[in-house]
Amino acid sequence: MPIKNSELILNPDGSVYHLNLKPEHVAKTIVFVGDQDRVEQVSKHFDSIEFKTQKREFKTHTGTFKGNRISVISTGIGPDNIDIVLNELDALFNIDFNTKTPKKEFTSLNIIRIGTSGSLQKDIPVDSFLLSTHCLDLNGMLHAYQISSISNPDIEDAFIKHCNWHSNKSRPIIIGNCKLLESKLESxxxxxxxxxxxxxxxxxxxxxxxxxxxxxxLNNKMDSFNFKGIRITNLEMETSAIYGLSKLLGHHALSLNAIVANRANGTFSKNPLKTIENLITYTLNKIFE
Ligand code: R1P
Ligand code: URA
Incomplete structure (x- = not known):
């Protein structure tokens, strides 16, 4: 059965509804940034840019870096936007837009977020970089999907107990990263x-x-949570949606964040743009090392 026009919406030129992209416009390695102005900050390092588009906060540049095809897409702020970006990107690769049916051959994407974040721990200072080994979903968007295969009830239950988590709020979900990308991008x-x-x-x-x-x-309770050596290091607004939907859809994802605020000692970076620039060059060079 084809997917109905109201469910997978295409623009008159055949591009996907929010991202304004056709399948040929996107590489299989994709950098996510929150801020649309960060797209140029990434693509200025490319050898060349073959495609550019923007609709709302979703700006895309595709080109090559050291000869490897790569796209950078801005997601805007928050998990609701990630729901749009990941579903539409997956559709570009894994749904035939002519028949509106799933393609026989599945394509897996490599997705790397270069974001900004606030540290919860005194020993993780502003201007440092943080790689998310796991994420803790506090917002609930993922509960629209069947998440039992990606959630970790042991640590979630420990967190709920430790924080005395209010039953009116959605159940927290803890999800692991893609170990393959972690080993490529760690240092x-x-x-x-x-x-x-x-x-x-x-x-x-x-x-x-x-x-x-x-x-x-809550922040104090979060920064004292420790489950078998795993501690909560930082707060931001996209990683759990990226990890959750990527795992459910079969894609590889890793989130790297420039720490611009330290919530434990109340400081903010004096030069966040420079810290983000450093994380961009670190990440691009590591992806294709
Ligand atoms: C809030 O200022 C925004 O900054 C962080 C948060 O996750 C949120 O999107 O990330 P980005 O700098 O990537 O947008
Ligand atoms: N982004 C966030 O979401 N939180 C912070 O504290 C800093 C950046």
């Missing part, structure tokens, strides 16, 4: 840890401007 220059993904920047990450929080102690 002694980079911290590792469990990245918590929140559905917002302020209250959901424990920031108080004028509104009181449901649990004012």
């Amino acid at each position: 002694d220059k980079i911290f590792k840890g469990l990245t918590a993904t929140a559905g917002g920047f302020y209250g959901p990450q424990g920031r108080v401007l004028r509104l009181p929080l449901q649990d004012a102690n």
